[in-house]
Amino acid sequence: MGKPMAKNLLKAGHQLVVYDIVKESVEELVKTGAEAARNCRDAASKGSVIILMLPDSSDVKEVMVGDNGVLEGARPGSIIIDMSSIAPFVEIDLEKKARGRNVRMLDAPVSGGEPGAIQGTLSIMVGGDEKTFEEVKPILQALGTSVVLVGDIGAGQFTKLINQILVGIHLQAMSEALVFAKKAGLDVQKVYDAIKGGLAGSKVLDAKVPLVLKRNFKPGFRIELQIKDLKNAIETGREMGVPLPAASLSHAFFLACDAAGRSGLDHSALITVAEELAKIKVGEQPREPS
Numbered sequence: 001m002g003k004p005m006a007k008n009l010l011k012a013g014h015q016l017v018v019y020d021i022v023k024e025s026v027e028e029l030v031k032t033g034a035e036a037a038r039n040c041r042d043a044a045s046k047g048s049v050i051i052l053m054l055p056d057s058s059d060v061k062e063v064m065v066g067d068n069g070v071l072e073g074a075r076p077g078s079i080i081i082d083m084s085s086i087a088p089f090v091e092i093d094l095e096k097k098a099r100g101r102n103v104r105m106l107d108a109p110v111s112g113g114e115p116g117a118i119q120g121t122l123s124i125m126v127g128g129d130e131k132t133f134e135e136v137k138p139i140l141q142a143l144g145t146s147v148v149l150v151g152d153i154g155a156g157q158f159t160k161l162i163n164q165i166l167v168g169i170h171l172q173a174m175s176e177a178l179v180f181a182k183k184a185g186l187d188v189q190k191v192y193d194a195i196k197g198g199l200a201g202s203k204v205l206d207a208k209v210p211l212v213l214k215r216n217f218k219p220g221f222r223i224e225l226q227i228k229d230l231k232n233a234i235e236t237g238r239e240m241g242v243p244l245p246a247a248s249l250s251h252a253f254f255l256a257c258d259a260a261g262r263s264g265l266d267h268s269a270l271i272t273v274a275e276e277l278a279k280i281k282v283g284e285q286p287r288e289p290s
Contacts, residue, residue, distance in 0.1 A: 127155035
């Protein structure tokens, strides 16, 4: 997601210095006007605003405080915006380390997946100091259509986990409901048309039902990332004393997808587990009345 986000920043007129372990991505961005950095330290030393977009907590920690990391290169007074989706308490700890170097930090995870990153329509949930947020808000608005400060540092990550709890459970419910409809011999498209305007309708259904019916599981948001986010939510809930039974069930079904070799598919492919349990596939023609 970092690459299309960087392209949108370039389109908005920002000067970028970029680094990634995937050299092809860096080369593609250089061709569109970015400057390549040698490592994270080098990239951080050349900018006043440093944006991170990484898979998980361990990656952010390595990039921030590892050898040739961001905090080795960041200038005093600069701002780090971590747009990764990671564990909130890890983010809070990293912000303390940044503050010790006189570097400001926001957490700003996103929702919208790769399509939102490409189109610049991400929903961005931000945690941190309000003054710092206002300073970088125009940058974030080049990346998303919804940019909201939800609280102090870590609040963005808590909000993203809330988002992913809701998405994961909703995808589980959608999977079971569509398989139920199919097993009953109904036309799933007509069932969706009948319920989408009512209380059960949602953006999740609107985005994912058409893909399921077309058997299009090309990743917009990969199963492996949904697993990571639900894991972080469950572990964070445990630390806070908040049980998450429905999220845990959804997590287990996503793990079943992973075990079946589908971790690289879109998270709507969760339905394949429900299909296999019911021995039916949604997206085929409904059975003829007997």
